[in-house]
Amino acid sequence: MSARKTAAIIGAGPAGLIAAERLAQAGVAVTVYDRMPSPARKLLMAGRGGLNLTHSEPLDTFLDRYADADQRLLDTIRLFPPHRLVAWAQALGQATFVGTSGRVFPKAMKASPLLRSWLARLAGLGVAFRLGHHWRGWTGDGALAFSTAAEDVSARHDAVLLALGGGSWPRLGSDGGWTDLLRERGVNVSPLQPSNCAVTVAWSHHMARHEGEPLKRVALSLSDKTKRGEVILTKTGLEGGAVYALAPELRRALAEGAATVYLDLRPDATAGELAERLREPRGKQSMANFLRKSIRVTPAAITLLNEATKGKLPQDAQALAALTKAVPLTVTGFAGIERAISTAGGVPLSELDERFMVKTMPGVFAAGEMLDWDAPTGGYLLQACFATGFAAGAGMAGYLTQVTAGQEQPNPAV
């Protein structure tokens, strides 16, 4: 690039930082802005769960996890696939391993060493950080408008990437405030909705004593979809991998009212096998002890069986086996967006050109969770954030080269 162009990255999460790295490597002078006093707070929070970076399954299976995804998202992940993300983490000194579920984690099982080493690499590439800068949109004359604790400031760059995240866990920085700013500029933003999120179930106080207890290796069904995994009991409902994996179906069902899901407490046994064990004589054992030993269910699962039958467990072995295989639970809604792991909704990929530039806003790009795609937990979220951030960084570098060559008009509004 002959004249050194400048780029603003707004949002110091994984999508913004990988774009910053890509741009700085292309010789662009990059400034990263974030409203928080330190970068990548959500990535650090994800690290508390071990930092599930991506998944080791075959790429086609991996891509199937993105429900109803725009083909462009899938093509973008193909260009920055899981093995490339793993190689990138390893180059930062973070060895990875594949867990029993096929999920990929850094050996450190947290994000802080990876982030430290990444920030050092970015500093080496000359990337500047302006933290505590809350982006508020554009000034009347088209500069980027920020507010800091002390004052309002403005900045001009040759291109800008919005990598502002979704709307979950707003205290970590991403509060979805950008949706109105883009709508005001005519961008067709889909409403942000909680995803990978707890659901509420109307149940009695009896369940509260099992708050936080996992039901492992269960299966949860809604209509014709069944997801295996873990379900965790909360005071007001359920969370965990199997619940998150049903989010798209739950969202559709809840749009029409409450949804009944069926929990299979013993998916590896048939109803016939369970009934046979339940026909064995109970002797003097309490019902709870008998169930625990004969069909190997936990006390929390037994409370759940009682809850579903209002304390009147069927006495007949076959009926009890059938109940164990399909405990009906009425889901009344999603718990708040504040504690969702991610959000669905955002900027549809159809609003972006092939470089990830907003079609109606030359020089303004978007990437990461703020784009309208949805995926379950399992490493799919970070993978898509990294892949779209990388693609947007490459797209911006290409755009800036064209501006330099006079083949693209710089946008006066940037």
Ligand SMILES: Cc1cc2nc3c(=O)[nH]c(=O)nc-3n(C[C@H](O)[C@H](O)[C@H](O)COP(=O)(O)OP(=O)(O)OC[C@H]3O[C@@H](n4cnc5c(N)ncnc54)[C@H](O)[C@@H]3O)c2cc1C
């Ligand atoms: C508890 C938890 C655990 C998770 N675990 C995993 C996991 O193990 N694996 C996985 O794949 N995913 C996980 N995720 C999801 C993953 O962390 C996110 O999908 C990912 O961080 C999104 O990246 P992003 O760069 O798009 O946005 P973010 O990481 O949200 O970063 C956006 C940045 O933009 C800044 N910002 C927002 N608005 C403004 C503004 N107006 N002005 C200035 N700055 C602004 C924010 O401060 C933030 O730093 C988890 C999420 C949570 C909440």
